[in-house]
Amino acid sequence: MSYVTLPYPFKPVEAPPEYRGKPVVDPSKCIGCGACANACPPDAIRMEIDEAKGVKRLILDVSRCIRCARCEEVCPMGAVKLSREFELATPRKEDLVTVIELKLFRCRVCGKPTEFTVRQVEKAKSLARYLPKERFEEILESMTLCRDCRRSRYVSKLVEIEIRGYVGSMGGLHA
Amino acid sequence: MRRKPRMRSVWVFHLNTGACNGCDIEILDVLTPYYDAERLGIKLVGSPRHADALLVTGPLTRQTYYAAKAVYEAMPPTPRIVIAVGTCACSGGIFYDSYAVHGGIDKLLPVDMYVPGCPPRPEEIIYGLAQLLGLVEKKVRGETYRDEEHEFRPEAPIVDRLWYDLRQVLTRIVGYFDRETVLNEFVSLVKEAYRRSNPRQALRSLVEEYCAKEEDPRIALAMRLLLNEFETLVDRYRDEGYPVEDLLKGLE
Numbered sequence: 001m002s003y004v005t006l007p008y009p010f011k012p013v014e015a016p017p018e019y020r021g022k023p024v025v026d027p028s029k030c031i032g033c034g035a036c037a038n039a040c041p042p043d044a045i046r047m048e049i050d051e052a053k054g055v056k057r058l059i060l061d062v063s064r065c066i067r068c069a070r071c072e073e074v075c076p077m078g079a080v081k082l083s084r085e086f087e088l089a090t091p092r093k094e095d096l097v098t099v100i101e102l103k104l105f106r107c108r109v110c111g112k113p114t115e116f117t118v119r120q121v122e123k124a125k126s127l128a129r130y131l132p133k134e135r136f137e138e139i140l141e142s143m144t145l146c147r148d149c150r151r152s153r154y155v156s157k158l159v160e161i162e163i164r165g166y167v168g169s170m171g172g173l174h175a
Numbered sequence: 176m177r178r179k180p181r182m183r184s185v186w187v188f189h190l191n192t193g194a195c196n197g198c199d200i201e202i203l204d205v206l207t208p209y210y211d212a213e214r215l216g217i218k219l220v221g222s223p224r225h226a227d228a229l230l231v232t233g234p235l236t237r238q239t240y241y242a243a244k245a246v247y248e249a250m251p252p253t254p255r256i257v258i259a260v261g262t263c264a265c266s267g268g269i270f271y272d273s274y275a276v277h278g279g280i281d282k283l284l285p286v287d288m289y290v291p292g293c294p295p296r297p298e299e300i301i302y303g304l305a306q307l308l309g310l311v312e313k314k315v316r317g318e319t320y321r322d323e324e325h326e327f328r329p330e331a332p333i334v335d336r337l338w339y340d341l342r343q344v345l346t347r348i349v350g351y352f353d354r355e356t357v358l359n360e361f362v363s364l365v366k367e368a369y370r371r372s373n374p375r376q377a378l379r380s381l382v383e384e385y386c387a388k389e390e391d392p393r394i395a396l397a398m399r400l401l402l403n404e405f406e407t408l409v410d411r412y413r414d415e416g417y418p419v420e421d422l423l424k425g426l427e
């Protein structure tokens with residue numbers, strides 16, 4: 001005797017290999033760059049900066065995910081993958097939320113949290129041998145400052161340039 | 176969650192609150208002989224007055240808000256189960272920030288079962304229904320991970336970047352599904368070639384050999400394109416000062 005009907009849910013079934021199910025973020029790979037949050041069309045992935053606690057949170061809400069795999073596409077670390085997990089039905093929406101908490105790097109001048117995570121800075125440091133030295137130091141220097149310190153550094157640089165120009169023009173006048 | 180009596184059979188009314196029809200078609204699938212929801216006692220009825228449960232799809236548009244309310248009120252006072260089928264019904268999904276939608280049926284009605292997916296496969300819907308009937312247990316739960324609990328290794332980034340770029344090229348030719356397989360084949364050829372003395376030449380001949388054996392012309396084409404793109408990228412990285420060829424030699 002043969003049956004047409006699938007015995008599911010009494011016998012488990014597997015989704016086909018090309019099936020795009022629940023996105024899963026690997027907490028040992030994610031650096032918190034926010035590329036996925038940027039690309040996610042329905043904003044199922046959000047990034048949240050909590051300055052009081054000094055952490056950045058990636059919040060993935062599967063109840064809003066349309067399984068387009070754009071997050072998988074853009075992730076520079078290959079940290080997010082769409083699994084074949086499909087048995088997601090739940091009476092509570094909180095069950096569908098994954099949070100990844102990453103510590104923020106603290107400003108090397110004032111100690112306030114920057115908008116980069118410790119892992120982002122580590123990742124940038126690991127790039128040292130691939131980048132020309134001056135370029136690398138420039139990047140690292142601005143990465144390790146908080147927004148206020150970075151701003152004041154740029155302002156003082158600008159002022160310096162202005163003054164140099166002004167003095168130069170004065171010199172020109174006297175000549 | 177409100178406790179609902181466990182039931183042997185649930186009569187459902189299908190309510191579309193502005194779905195794109197994707198989820199509705201999956202609900203139809205659930206009723207076909209292949210999935211046969213009626214063997215679980217689930218029966219589709221034509222009027223909310225006969226229904227124990229609502230199968231709601233769609234992001235609850237402003238147009239359907241009052242109709243949905245009327246349908247809910249027309250149901251018998253118990254058990255009034257609401258099942259949100261699809262990402263739209265769960266949270267608004269792709270339409271969540273539109274001016275024209277309320278963003279999920281839970282903005283109007285208390286929901287007993289969320290079945291996310293865009294659209295969910297018929298198995299997912301059956302899984303949700305089976306949970307209501309007490310046949311299966313819930314599997315998912317919310318997770319919070321902290322970075323100190325997981326060791327982090329910043330990996331060899333330029334080589335990874337190279338594969339990502341090649342993957343983009345492949346997507347355009349062989350699509351999303353086959354690209355990983357084809358790319359893995361290519362990566363193994365690259366590794367093989369960079370173990371030899373003249374890697375460039377070796378890779379070219381390896382790809383030629385591969386293409387001669389390959390029966391699917393699309394894969395052969397993809398391989399040749401990959402080779403082309405690979406050489407361009409390696410040249411570009413080298414000109415920018417990245418020691419990419421040394422890194423490739425170091426791959427196991």
Ligand code: SF4
Binds near residue numbers: 031034035
């Ligand atoms: S793109 Fe990848 S690394 Fe960046 S925040 Fe998202 S998951 Fe993490």
Ligand code: SF4
Binds near residue numbers: 044064066072
């Ligand atoms: S699959 Fe698409 S909708 Fe889902 S989290 Fe990734 S980018 Fe967002």
Ligand code: SF4
Binds near residue numbers: 194199262
């Ligand atoms: S969840 Fe996706 S398939 Fe279902 S109605 Fe919304 S957009 Fe359509």
